[in-house]
Every structure is written in C-alpha cells, then in structure tokens.
Amino acid sequence: MHRRTSIALLSVGHACVDVYQGAVAALVPYFVAERDYDYAAAAGLVLAASVLSSVAQPAFGLLTDRRAMPWLLPVATLLGGLGIALSGLGGSYALTLACVAVSGVGVAAYHPESARVARLASGNSHSAMAWFSVGGNLGFATSPLLVAAVVGTGGLRLTPLLVLPALAGIAVFLPVLSALHRWRAAGDAAAAAVREDDRASFVRLSLAVVCRSVVFVGLSTFLSLHAAERTGGGTAAGTAALFVLYAGGAVGAVLGGALADRFGRVAVCRWSYLLAIGAVAGVVFVPGPALYPFVALTSAGLYVPFSLQVTLAQDYLPSRIGTASGITLGLTVSIGGLASPLLGSIADATSLQTALAPLVAVQALTWLLFRTLPDPRRPPQRTRTPAR
Template identity: 30%
Template sequence: MSPTKPIKYSTISILSLAHMLNDMYSNYLPQMLPFLVAATALTTTRAAILVSVFTISSSFIQPLFGYFLDRQGKRWLVHVGTLWMAIMLSLTGLVHNYLLLVVLAGLAGLGTAAFHPQASTMITVVSGDRKAVFLSTFVAFGNIGFALSPLLLVPLFQTYGLHATIYTVIPGIFVALLLFFFAPKNDVLGGNAPTLLEVLHSLRSARSELLTITGIIAIRSLAYTGLLTILPLYFQAQKLSSIASSHLVFIMLFSGAIGGVIGGLISDNYGRKPLIVSSLILSTPLFYGFLHSHGTLSIVFLALAGASLLSSFSVTVVAAQEAIPNNKSLAAGLSMGFAGGIGGLMVIIIGRIGDLYGLSSAISILFFLPLVAGIIALFMKSRPSAKAGRLSARC
C-alpha cells in the first residue's frame, strides 16, 4: 500500500464531511421561504431575491478567493468560512426587517465563497488521476447536505418557528473546530504561486473552452437554484404539506448526490464531454415526466431527473481545472462560483415570471433549461478520458 493513501483518504473524508455541513447551510434559505411567505406575505420575487443575494455573494467572490488561494493557500479560510456562514444564517430567523434579512443573506454567502475554492483544490491535488471520482465524492457529500436541509430544517421551523434558527449555529461550530484541528496543512497545495501575468495568459489561452464551460454551469445553476427556490413554493400552492414537500426535495437532491458519484466514474472512463452532454439533455424529459405523471411514477421521474441534472456537477469543475491546470483554485472559483452566481442572479427573473404568470410557468421554464445547457455542451473541447490517460502512461 502506498504510504500516501492514508493522508489522501483522511483529507477527502474530513473535507467531504465539512462540505456536507457547508452545503446544508447553503440550502438553508429556500427551506425558510414557505414559512417567511406565510408569516410576512412575501412575494415570489422578493423570496427569489433573498436566495439570489446569498447565491451571488457566495459565487461571484469565489474567483477572487480562488486567485488569492492559488498564491497563498490559506488553510484557515475553510473553517472560518464555515463558522461565519453558520453564524449569519442562524440570525435570519430573529430579524423582521426584509432589508436586514437580505444583508444577512449576502454576508452568509461570503462564508461558502471562502470554503469552496480552498477545499475543492485540496481534494483535486490529493486525488491523483482519479480527480473526477474523488471530487464527485466531495460534491456528493455536499449534495447530501443539500438533501438533508429540508428533512432537518422544515420540521424544526414547523415545530419551533423561525426563532429556532439560532440553534442551527451549533453544527457549524462543531465542523469549524473539526477543520481547525484536522484539515490538511497549507503544504498540501505545493507548487509555485502563479503570477498575475501567468494567470491572465492561462485565461486567454483557454478562454473559448472556459466560456463554454461557464455557460453550461450558469444555465444548469439557474435550473438548480431556481428549483430549490420555486419548488417548495409550487408544492405549497399545490396544497402539499411542508413535510411532504421536504420529502420530494430530499428525493431530488439525494438522487443528485448519487448521480454525481456515478457521473464522476463515467466521466473518468469515457470522458467529460459525453457525460455532460448526455446527462443534461436527458434531464429535461425526465423533469417533464415528473410534472405530468402521478404517484410512484412521478417520484421515480423526479429521482432520475435529479440524478441526471447533478451528475455533471463535479465533472464541469474538473473540466475547468483541466483547461487551466496551473490555476486550480481559480478554476474552481470560476466554475463553482462565478458561473453559479450568474445562474443565481437570473433566478430573480424566474421569480418575477412566477408572480406574473404563475408558478407552473416558472417551473416549466426551469425544466427546459438543462436541455439548453446540454446543447451548449456539444461545443466543449473533447479531451481523452482519465482512463485513457492511465493506459497511455503505462505504455
């Protein structure tokens, strides 16, 4: 057994657990929305703005953190970022002013913006030639955290009210301490820090490929964030109970976590582009199948749609890192952050459509978007699969 393996797997385990908690917080505000709407008569547009502000602040700042981390490798950002987000979100149920709520959402987003580029770069550096598989595992834990949010938070808010948000800081404190003592040291990144000129040269040389990947992620992010925002409101309008609604969202997100791992395995064996194109194009008919069916069949369609939509999540991050391999944190920031922020910003438009034309119209648009992203993915650069690279290296 290689002596590096215990370090590799312990790093992946610690960071994946932290990612699960981090993304549970990232799906915090959508679970509050039905309760906020009931308590304050919040419009769909204002609800979408609240989620978008968190998404934007957590996303657009990520490339800046990514560039900073490529140069500095600041380990402390993973635990400070997690604790910061936990504190900000735990205060949201205690305020009654909408503008203050928006400010807290924006401040909370900075925490996850600090966490993701550093943590994802640590994962890819220790993953050898299995980057997509291990990053998919890391992402899968994040998606499990997303999936657990409705199961844990909806019963909490329903039983104790929105003031119970103050108690949700406790898991954040626990994981921040775990990261403080056990996260890998700065030297896990290694290598020389890139200069600004080197970064600009990397971006220019890969601009066409990065623009394509960014477009794919932005549209997929709009569909994903939009569904997280609109689906609970749609289920509420369909007279589903909060608990039943949370179960359906859990099914979609948990299936997405499983799909992410499977997608990583497939992309390592058959290439990034085929996986991204096929999974996104397949998502749209599966989502429409959910919308136009009933009972168990409808739930099966929703699970398959969630798995298909999120199976390319980590694969697009790895594709961006392969496009600019000397700037992995910046690539993670661009793909997980900036592109996702563009999608988050556009959710406000979807919310407005929901107010003007009904939530069913907004949902139908969101279901159509993965097909658009899949068509754009046809223009991605084709690269040899990781499996092909391993085989050629042995020859």
C-alpha cells in the first residue's frame, strides 16, 4: 500500500477517534441542562476522561516501545466509542463518570501507537504528519456538531448513536495494518539511529505541552457556556464557538507543517504561542459577537504547533518514540483536564470570566518554555515505498 494512502486512511481513523475527545466537552451543556449538574460536576466529567488518559498514555507508550501493537488502533477506537455511547444512559453520576473514563482509556491506548505508526508511514515527513494531525483536528471540530445533531434533537437517551464513528474508524484501520507491519522493523531502527536522546529538552517540551493543554481543555470545557453568556445567543452560540475553536485545527496543522519546512519547528511554535496569548485574552474579555474572531485566532495559535510538537518530542527522544508520542500527543488533549474542576469551582464561586482569566498567564508560560528549546535536525525522509 502506498504511503500516501496509508496516511490518508490513518488520518480518517484519527478523526473517528478524536470525535470522542471533543464529545466530552460538547456533552457538558446537555448534562447541565438535563441533569442539573453544576460547573464543578460538569468539569468532573472532563476530569474522568482525562486523568486515566493522562496516566495511561505514557504507559501505553512504554509498551509500544517494547513491542509494536498495531491491533490497539481498532480495539482502542471501539473502547473510546462505547464509553461515550453509554454515557447518556446511566442515571447516576458515578456511572456517567465510569463511562467517560472508559472512553478516556480507549483514547489513551490509541494515541501513542497511532503516532508511532503514522511516523513510520510518513517517512519522517512533516507534511504527512501534519495531515495525520488534521484528521484528529477534524474529529474535534465535528464532535460538537455531531453531538448537537444527535443529543440536541433527542436528548441524552440517543448517545448510543455516537458509537457510529468508532465503527467507521475500525473499518478504516483494518486495511492498513498489514502495510504498517511491513514498515515497522526498518522504521524503528532508523528512528533510533537518528541521534541521542535530549532528555532535558524533552522535559521542557513536555511542560510546555502541559501548559498548552490546560489552556485548550479549559476553553474546550467552558467555551460553549462562556460564549452563550457573553453573546446572549444560548446553546447555539456556544456550539458555534466550540466549532470555531476545533475547526481552526485543520487549517492550523497543515499550515504548521508548511511553515516549519521554511522557518523551523521551534520558531513557528514560538510565534504561534505568542499570538495565542493575545487571542486567549480576547476570548476571555471581549463581549458580544466580536468574541468569535478571537476564538479563531486562539485556534490557530494553539493548533499550528500541534503536529510539530509531536515530531519534536520524537526527535528529542528518538529511542523511545512511543513514550514521546504518549506524553506529547496524548497530553495535549488529556492532562489539561486536571485543571478543569478547579476552573469549575472558581466559576461557581465567582464567574466563568474570572475562572478563565488565568488561562492567559498559562499561555504566556507555554511561550516562555518554547523560548528555551533548540530545534533538532530533522531526520532524512524515506521516500521509497515498500513493495506489495
């Protein structure tokens, strides 16, 4: 199978999985409306999906460094879908937490191995990895629309229909598993031989990813409610804001790959995160419909570095590509959930605007950490396509 075909299929599968990353935040307003959850309880759902994912993804990365597990792609996709599909059926808060936690574990199992095999299939191409990331971004972008179409029309009782993207993802992954198996041995040896590990830079990058995650997940959790308050447009206004936040990721990831080829990955990340400082401030403090352009700028600022962080982590830690992928690609959408209950508690005691204001400072810290990072030499691309 041609590399471009494999990357395209992996990108589609990535979209099917990351629907469930965005679905948790997209479901929050419906849990608030139907079950009278307060902000802290709603944020706890994001925490349930995030904590296990945050802990499990590096563990899955370690496992995939020791032994390739391409079968995790369909299995993890199914877990991610089942957890969200069942989340709206249980009447108790504990059962709902358990369901979203199962989905989080599925997503955790998926990301390290998927990033690893995507790097193999890409032949070390920034552009190919960017297209792989685009799939995940599109999954995020469509999740609020999918949730609104299903749950918005029939209530939480229809969440079982949300398993359909998982089934589609499984069907997409199956044809490429044999090709990925043929590339594995040569790709692992080439990746490990690129250079020695730069653990100090990897740690600083990981801290930057954590800060970026706090900002992104904090906004993802509360943006729909915040936009509804600031614009007076109700649930529709909140869904639109969340869609803008996620949709910008598709453009941002591709743009990031193109800019990195010209200016270098670290430089592009620095400028993007600098832009995001002002953009996040606009989201928090600008009232009315003028909020939406700042949401779009925030999306660009946070997503342009998205795929670049993954390849940077892999190049800082070339002997542990699975671990690097688990800590960066996974943490960008998981560990930030640890801060969401705190933001929810602040919002309950004061206001959403007050709770979101510290995200501006956290975004500034992301930029400061990137100022300390070197730009490693990119490994050579492998353009030869294996024979069938």
